[in-house]
Amino acid sequence: MKAFYFLVALLALSSSVAFAHDPNPLQDFCVAINDTKVFVNGRLCKDPKLVNANDFFFQGLGPGNTSNPIGSIVTPVWVNQLPGLNTLGVSVARIDFAPKGLNPPHNHPRSSELLIVLEGTLYAGFVSSNQDNNRLFAKVLKKGDIFVFPTGLIHFQLNVGHGGAVAIAAFGSQFPGITTIGNTVFGSNPSISLEVLTKAFHVDEDIIKYLQKQPWFNNT
Structure with missing residues (x-):
């Protein structure tokens, strides 16, 4: 019986780890479709026979308009923008910053984030949870630098350079949320x-x- 309970506990732990983020797909692809009559944890699949290359293609991840009160704009490429991401567990976003622009403190409840600076200089950081005494982890990032924000923790980016700045954020979810x-x-x-x-x-x-x-x- 001890062996049985140990096996059950092990299986439960394995399941909790496997589903900590988006679940792995059970087929080659599941291109998302909109269906306002059915609600699922994710998106419904398009008929595979009707799938084409455009379902996996996003065009125009170009500069965003930063003329707003915070001086930054996020252009997400999540499952809503690229249906072919459905069930694949990845997505990206482009972040443009005006001089002194700020991406305000926020979190992503369903994913960690890997930030890559393409242009400019950013001051970026995150704050750990109450259990870790809310410690601040922050760095000044320059072109080519990478910084990681753990899942669910509050983080931010501020343009501290003299010109504009651009970064790409990669996520471990098709829809990390914000x-x-x-x-x-x-x-x-x-x-x-x-x-x-x-x-x-x-x-x-x-x-x-x-x-x-x-x-x-x-x-x-």
Whole structure:
């Protein structure tokens, strides 16, 4: 019986590890289609006989418009933009920065991120969880540098160079998701209770009301 319970525990652990991120595909490809009548954890598959090269092709990952309040823009190439990514467990995004542009503190709930700087100089970092005493891990990154942000941890990038900057982000999910901290806390609909926010941030109601009135920008 001990051997039996050990085997069950081992199988459970193996399953939890295998499905920590997007599950592995069981076929060559599963090109995503939209179906508003059916909801699944992922996307439904196009008939394989109807799949063609365009389902695996994305054109125009060019410069994004950074003329917005934060001076950066993310151009995602996730499953919504490239249906052929469905079930493959990978995706990318391009991030353009104006001088002093910021990709605000945010996280990706379903994926880690590997950031590659193509042009410019970025100050980038992430903060560990409460269990690790919220330590900041940050570096100044230059052209050709790579930095990794672990799954679910809050991270950011700031352009500290004299000109624009460009980076490519690679993800271990077809749809990593994004939660921008300021937008979520102060721009929720409906608004979070003033009592909650004043106690959480140790400030008075006027500051919270001011922050809630700001036009929080979603750059993806």
